[in-house]
Amino acid sequence: ERMNLFTAINNAMATAMRTDESAIVFGEDVAFGGVFRCSQNLRDEFGSDRVLNTPLSENGIAGFAIGYASGGGTAIGEIQFA
Numbered sequence: 001e002r003m004n005l006f007t008a009i010n011n012a013m014a015t016a017m018r019t020d021e022s023a024i025v026f027g028e029d030v031a032f033g034g035v036f037r038c039s040q041n042l043r044d045e046f047g048s049d050r051v052l053n054t055p056l057s058e059n060g061i062a063g064f065a066i067g068y069a070s071g072g073g074t075a076i077g078e079i080q081f082a
Contacts, residue, residue: 009038013076017046020074024050027061027078035080 003011017023025039025046031053033040043051054061058079065075 006036006038010040010042013039013042014045016074016076017042017050022072023074023076024052024068025076025078026052026054026064028056028080029053030078034078039078 013025017025025042027034027039029035030039031043031048031051039051054064061077061079065077068075
């Protein structure tokens with residue numbers, strides 16, 4: 001299947017979430033598809049408990065990812081324009 005970078009990222013996140021029930025996606029506007037549309041339709045498939053928006057705080061996103069991962073979960077955080 002031929003994909004561009006954005007669809008490949010979306011496909012990889014969906015695959016991770018299908019194969020790992022602890023995987024979550026979070027970041028600024030990811031529940032709405034994200035600014036780059038890389039998380040498009042993930043909330044529809046996996047629900048709002050696993051695909052969630054965060055406040056506009058890169059430090060908060062990084063801290064949440066570290067905390068979630070140190071508890072054994074798979075954290076997929078998106079930081080815009082880093």
